[in-house]
Amino acid sequence: MLFGGFTMKKISIDVLIEKLTPCLIMWLLMITPTLATNASQDGLNPGRNEGTGNESAYGTMRIVDFRDLAIFIGYWLETDCNAANNFCGGADLDHLYDVDYDGYPSDVDCDDRDPNVFPGAPEIRDGKDNNCDPNGKADEGLIVPGDIIITEILYDSSEVPDGRFEWFEVFNPTDTPINMRTWLLRDQPTSTQDIAVVNDDVIIPPGGFAVFCHTLSVNFNGGVVCDYEYGHLTLENTADELILDFDGLVVDEVWYDENNGWPRATTGSLNLDPNAFLLDNNDPNNWCNSPNGQEIPNGDEATPGAPNMNCW
Numbered sequence: 190m191l192f193g194g195f196t197m198k199k200i201s202i203d204v205l206i207e208k209l210t211p212c213l214i215m216w217l218l219m220i221t222p223t224l225a226t227n228a229s230q231d232g233l234n235p236g237r238n239e240g241t242g243n244e245s246a247y248g249t250m251r252i253v254d255f256r257d258l259a260i261f262i263g264y265w266l267e268t269d270c271n272a273a274n275n276f277c278g279g280a281d282l283d284h285l286y287d288v289d290y291d292g293y294p295s296d297v298d299c300d301d302r303d304p305n306v307f308p309g310a311p312e313i314r315d316g317k318d319n320n321c322d323p324n325g326k327a328d329e330g331l332i333v334p335g336d337i338i339i340t341e342i343l344y345d346s347s348e349v350p351d352g353r354f355e356w357f358e359v360f361n362p363t364d365t366p367i368n369m370r371t372w373l374l375r376d377q378p379t380s381t382q383d384i385a386v387v388n389d390d391v392i393i394p395p396g397g398f399a400v401f402c403h404t405l406s407v408n409f410n411g412g413v414v415c416d417y418e419y420g421h422l423t424l425e426n427t428a429d430e431l432i433l434d435f436d437g438l439v440v441d442e443v444w445y446d447e448n449n450g451w452p453r454a455t456t457g458s459l460n461l462d463p464n465a466f467l468l469d470n471n472d473p474n475n476w477c478n479s480p481n482g483q484e485i486p487n488g489d490e491a492t493p494g495a496p497n498m499n500c501w
């Protein structure tokens with residue numbers, strides 16, 4: 190084709206991309222140091238979402254080829270998308286890529302933004318399912334008895350009937366987060382067995398509590414803020430067992446029995462004395478009926494999700 194005395198060659202889009210790519214990569218390499226200085230160290234969107242907790246927890250992104258560029262774009266569209274700025278490109282570009290460079294692309298990696306998580310990864314004590322179990326089981330083989338303890342049981346609410354007002358509290362005395370997903374909440378197999386499976390994430394931080402309730406509804410549980418609704422599990426009013434079972438291991442158990450030395454918890458919860466958290470919590474001498482002082486909205490004396498009251 191002839192324009193004003195010179196010839197313009199026809200050029201395909203593929204060739205155009207090939208010609209422009211080196212320039213684009215050079216430009217990206219030039220801006221990368223700038224990106225690396227952002228406060229969240231995620232290498233993305235400096236200034237966007239900084240300090241909101243929505244940034245990537247991982248290091249500066251390495252942009253060395255076109256593949257990385259695509260990941261970069263995918264990250265920009267997805268990772269820094271949150272409710273606060275309501276910005277999300279809606280793209281799902283990273284399903285093609287191994288964003289966390291652990292060798293497993295995100296269509297097989299159960300968390301493609303965590304290099305410690307991939308199929309077959311060694312399980313480490315971090316409250317996460319590192320090896321990508323089908324049901325999300327976390328820290329299997331690493332949890333030992335006493336890593337989670339039962340600290341409070343509301344089995345006999347002042348409400349009548351009290352069944353749906355029931356709940357119990359657990360505490361994590363360890364220094365790592367523990368996810369109770371897949372744990373069984375049960376009583377002894379020889380009784381009329383109640384059993385519930387925790388089929389969602391319930392992550393308890395070190396030194397933190399979680400509350401498991403018959404129902405999440407504050408209109409029907411006495412006004413308690415719960416972490417998990419277990420539904421089918423009954424806490425009998427005079428004697429029963431409560432067993433926390435993970436991967437075939439009894440992590441904690443309390444066998445209360447008002448006719449066998451246990452306090453009668455009729456005006457609130459059964460309360461483990463805070464000085465006995467590291468002692469035997471299956472010993473009735475370490476428990477009391479919650480003393481007067483802290484009530485939940487329906488009037489029961491209790492401290493769900495909060496430090497327990499002293500018994501003495």
Ligand SMILES: [Ca+2]
Binds near residue numbers: 291293300303306
């Ligand atoms: Ca991963």
Ligand SMILES: [Ca+2]
Binds near residue numbers: 312317
């Ligand atoms: Ca883990």
Ligand SMILES: [Ca+2]
Binds near residue numbers: 318326
């Ligand atoms: Ca696992």
Ligand SMILES: [Ca+2]
Binds near residue numbers: 341494496
């Ligand atoms: Ca408590």
